Amino acid sequence: MVKNFDIYYRRLFETAKDGIVLIDFKNGAILDVNQFLIDLLGYSKKDLIEKYFWEIDALKNIVNSKKNFSSLQKREYIHLDNSQLKTKTGKKINVEFIANAYPVGNKKIIQCNIRDISTRKQTEEKLKYSISLLNASLESTADGILIVDINGKISKWNKKFVDMWKIPEEILSTSDDQKTIKYVLSQITNPNNFLAKIKKLYEHPRTTSFDQIEFLDGRVFERYSQSQKIGKDIVGRVWSFRDITNKKRAELEISKFSKAVDNACDTIIFTDIKGNIIYVNKSLKKTFDYSQKEILSLHISKLCADPEKSKKIFLDVIKNDLWEGETISLKKNGKIFYSRLSSSTIKDQENNIIGTMDIITDITHEKEIDKMKTEFVSLSSHQLRTPITSINWITEMFLNGDFGELNKEQNESIKMINKSSRRMAELIDALLNISRLELGNFSINPEPLILRNIIDDTLKELSYAILKKEIIIKKNYQTKILKINTDQTLLRIILQNIISNAVFYTLPKTSVTIKTFIKKDYFIIKVIDQGIGIPKEDSSKIFTKLFRSSNAQSYKTDGNGLGLYITKLIIDSLNGTIHFDSTINKGTSFYIKIPIKSVPPKKSDKSLVVTKNNNLKI
Amino acid sequence: MDKKILIIEDEESVTYSMDIKFGLIPDLKIFHAKNGEDGLKIALKEKPDLIILDIIMPKMDGIEMLKQLRQDSWGKNTDVMVLSNLSNQDKESEAKNLGVKDYIIKANYNLNDIMDRVINNLKK
Numbered sequence: 001m002v003k004n005f006d007i008y009y010r011r012l013f014e015t016a017k018d019g020i021v022l023i024d025f026k027n028g029a030i031l032d033v034n035q036f037l038i039d040l041l042g043y044s045k046k047d048l049i050e051k052y053f054w055e056i057d058a059l060k061n062i063v064n065s066k067k068n069f070s071s072l073q074k075r076e077y078i079h080l081d082n083s084q085l086k087t088k089t090g091k092k093i094n095v096e097f098i099a100n101a102y103p104v105g106n107k108k109i110i111q112c113n114i115r116d117i118s119t120r121k122q123t124e125e126k127l128k129y130s131i132s133l134l135n136a137s138l139e140s141t142a143d144g145i146l147i148v149d150i151n152g153k154i155s156k157w158n159k160k161f162v163d164m165w166k167i168p169e170e171i172l173s174t175s176d177d178q179k180t181i182k183y184v185l186s187q188i189t190n191p192n193n194f195l196a197k198i199k200k201l202y203e204h205p206r207t208t209s210f211d212q213i214e215f216l217d218g219r220v221f222e223r224y225s226q227s228q229k230i231g232k233d234i235v236g237r238v239w240s241f242r243d244i245t246n247k248k249r250a251e252l253e254i255s256k257f258s259k260a261v262d263n264a265c266d267t268i269i270f271t272d273i274k275g276n277i278i279y280v281n282k283s284l285k286k287t288f289d290y291s292q293k294e295i296l297s298l299h300i301s302k303l304c305a306d307p308e309k310s311k312k313i314f315l316d317v318i319k320n321d322l323w324e325g326e327t328i329s330l331k332k333n334g335k336i337f338y339s340r341l342s343s344s345t346i347k348d349q350e351n352n353i354i355g356t357m358d359i360i361t362d363i364t365h366e367k368e369i370d371k372m373k374t375e376f377v378s379l380s381s382h383q384l385r386t387p388i389t390s391i392n393w394i395t396e397m398f399l400n401g402d403f404g405e406l407n408k409e410q411n412e413s414i415k416m417i418n419k420s421s422r423r424m425a426e427l428i429d430a431l432l433n434i435s436r437l438e439l440g441n442f443s444i445n446p447e448p449l450i451l452r453n454i455i456d457d458t459l460k461e462l463s464y465a466i467l468k469k470e471i472i473i474k475k476n477y478q479t480k481i482l483k484i485n486t487d488q489t490l491l492r493i494i495l496q497n498i499i500s501n502a503v504f505y506t507l508p509k510t511s512v513t514i515k516t517f518i519k520k521d522y523f524i525i526k527v528i529d530q531g532i533g534i535p536k537e538d539s540s541k542i543f544t545k546l547f548r549s550s551n552a553q554s555y556k557t558d559g560n561g562l563g564l565y566i567t568k569l570i571i572d573s574l575n576g577t578i579h580f581d582s583t584i585n586k587g588t589s590f591y592i593k594i595p596i597k598s599v600p601p602k603k604s605d606k607s608l609v610v611t612k613n614n615n616l617k618i
Numbered sequence: 619m620d621k622k623i624l625i626i627e628d629e630e631s632v633t634y635s636m637d638i639k640f641g642l643i644p645d646l647k648i649f650h651a652k653n654g655e656d657g658l659k660i661a662l663k664e665k666p667d668l669i670i671l672d673i674i675m676p677k678m679d680g681i682e683m684l685k686q687l688r689q690d691s692w693g694k695n696t697d698v699m700v701l702s703n704l705s706n707q708d709k710e711s712e713a714k715n716l717g718v719k720d721y722i723i724k725a726n727y728n729l730n731d732i733m734d735r736v737i738n739n740l741k742k
Contacts, residue, residue: 385703385725390631393729425725605708
């Protein structure tokens, strides 16, 4: 039968790049196979010819039995997209299989074409992988991406794009770029500009472009667009969008902050970890007279009159993260000025110290004002004291009888003048002390003192009042206390205030008890009166400046409201504490605690003033 | 007593009080000066037994006067009491280093007490 094939058909059969096998339609016996199939399967022609199709191992996957073959006979056509053959050596090959029955002369045959699709299959797998990779990349990127083909049809987008632009899927799925653009334009601040740019890009498909898009709702996107190419041919355009709203806001914040730093009145300096200056603000020129260029990379200690101290401060900052205090700064021209320095560490995200920030404030003017204030108080108190001296002394001479006997009214009147003048002298002392205490401008000279002697001295000054009010003084000194190491002036002022208060406010014919003892690391002085007491509602204000409780004001009209304030400031300066218990109309107990370990000495040209109360007998 | 004191004080009312009070001391001769410069001249001329010295005064202040006084062979050991209303630790220690007996804040002292000290100083 084969002999009836014309020569061309034979040639085609022999040279085809598909495997071809011809089968007898009637019984399924193999009539012929071409060379390609022989090569593909690894069998010889002899192995195949005259065998039944289902007897061949390699072909069993397709037709495995006679029964199976009869269904092929019935249908006369089979097309298997992807079937598998096994070669003689056992290798599996993916094939496409097409069987067709047709008559040749008076005989019917089936022609089976077998095409090796292993390579195609591999390519398909690769493509599938590439597409899945592309999809995964598209979906996992932080950018919104839209791909439009050369005709303006939307070919791909990721979910991020949809989210960012809030575009309904139904618009995108129409693949119509114009509809999408329309939707987009309604959201942005400058749609015409955006549209013009898109138009230009469509006209110049090769252009890559970058832009920023501002939204009506305040968001800001970066847009990047470039052509999509296959080889050299442009097939579309990729648009990617990035939401930079937060970045923009942060930038704005930083720019505001850096503006504030740049223009701050105080000098602000950043150094690296070694203390070399890496940034200074504009104020530096004014305060230190260096230009930016001159100062950068200089060491921070160059700005201090005492470079060694500056280096110490720097190490202290690195160790403790913060240093605050006063320093003396050095200008470029060698002049110095007083400054307040606040220096702190700068850390990176991993909390490593990368440098310091130093804020320097010129306090020359403050210092001058402080000095002026101190001098003013000191001088004015001197000026105020002079006329008071004369009044004191002259009235005293009257009362002393130096100008002859006074009648009762004269005596009372002069006494009143003298008393007022004495009060004025006390007030001047109190104001002077407050000015010094508040500025911390007073000396502390600790020395061993016999506590009971100072208490007794104080009581002696008050002896007239004690006698007149018939007050009993109960002393309860713990014998152990011989010496207390502290500043005599300060201790005297404390005791004068607390004991005189007790004497003044205790009721006539009662007692005042003074106890001294040691408790833990403290000397305790306890002064207990049986007086008017401190109203509960006043107890928090009793140590404040110029405060007098209502009952004290009516009981003793000539207090100045400064005694307890001064006392508290002094006790604070000695690292001690003071507190009280009080019951209205029953009495008050003050507890003073002063550490046994004295505060260190402090030098100053000013000391506090102790008012001598030896005039009280008048 | 036959003693001499020199009061160097610019404030008239203060001098007035002291004149009256110290006038009660028998046989005491009182000299006056209103500033340090005059005070120094009178001191060197009259050689008083005690000088009562103010600090803040015109022309020459008390400390300067004291310094110059101590340069003099007679003046270097003369008794001086400072009576001032200036409470300043530096001035006080300066004065004490220059050998003054007392540094008294006038406004805080009775004139009687001051007179007692004056008499005590003169007795020696």
